[in-house]
Amino acid sequence: MNILVVDDEKLIVKGLKHSLEQQDYKVFVAYNGEEAFQIIESENIDFIILDLMLPDIDGMILCKKIREKYNVPILMLTAKDGDYDKILGFEFGADDYMTKPFNVLELLARIKAITRRLDSEKKKSILSIGSLMINYDERKVFVEEEEKDLTQKEFEILYLLAKNPGRVFTREEIFKYIWEEDPLDVRTIDVHIKNIREKIEKDVKNPKLIKTKWGVGYYFNKI
Template identity: 70%
Template sequence: MMNVLIVDDEKLIVKGLKYSLEQQGYKVFAAYMGYEAMELIEKNTMDFIILDLMLPDADGMMLCKRIRADHDIPILMLTAKDGDYDKILGFEFGADDYMTKPFNTLELIARVKAIMRRAGKIGEGKVIASGSLEINWDERSAYAEGKEINLTAKEFDMLYLLASNPGRVFTREEIFRQIWKEDAFDVRTIDVHIRNLRDKVEQDAKHPRYIMTKWGVGYYFNKG
């Protein structure tokens, strides 16, 4: 699990980003002040930092420079400013990328993944391809017809479990234990997740190509 640190004093932005990144399978830390960020960096191994340019107690540029001096952690800088000078300065101080507010969360997540890939934090291994569907474990991403599918963490885990065992039928209880790491207490949630997965992955959810049902038993991934 990748550790991502968000450094921003706008709590609503932090809350929204934290939720979206956790849905992608990341462990997210939050800091609202510069000194909080440094404490978290020193106490935890961070894989990525999303850093706001303007903080109440610190200049984001200088904080970026300070982090870069001691740590090789990819940094995406956020700012309300939209000027070439600030972008150039941010890159000079060690930022890997730059986004202005307001921003599209899906685009930000895509940039995080791209930067991590370039930095060698995630690779191209553990990729499952079937038809037009591609599932990448390291990136925790899935694509259909070349377009990324917006999956929750549990939906991705369930899809990868089935796809990495093509043809094997999993009971609802088995899927629950594998994904939730505990004994099943309500297997109906599996049916809900499967239905949501089909809506996102299949071209025609009523006539699925990938996620199949074994009536009276459970679900499996079509290996054909």
């Protein structure tokens, strides 16, 4: 895992770098916000340890700037020990918060806890049913490892049905879930289902994944 340490206190950076490398992490270091952002844009950074007080930019602002473009976990370090700063840090996108001076063993434990939680969440965002794989975070659908090009609405309908296998949804329910408004013309659901089947089913005339409950609606077949 690639970790970026952003702090202008060189002794702290040196100590953190040594401790992290002992855990087999690859460590990048930056002493100000500009250096940090250059590294983030040029390297594949998996985790950021970010000091609140930097010489060229406020750590909160940098955290927000990073979060606008990247979904990388951020642990903030600060000499301030106040609830307001913690709350503000979380609002700006930090995943965790530690006050200096800190215990390095605790910091390592928090890094592992955050990465475990995020890995678990990522796995939950992936549905795998037979030869069909749906990656919700990346908005991608694969059938037998071949990516299928679904529209936004097609993807949302497919994901809704697939994560609730066996549950029959009426056309009105699907419309409300996806469009988040009262149904106007529910026949559009039939069109979307037809298009989805053409992209994921082997035999459109005899679909195995998305089934029709005649007179009611649609459901995803339990495999």
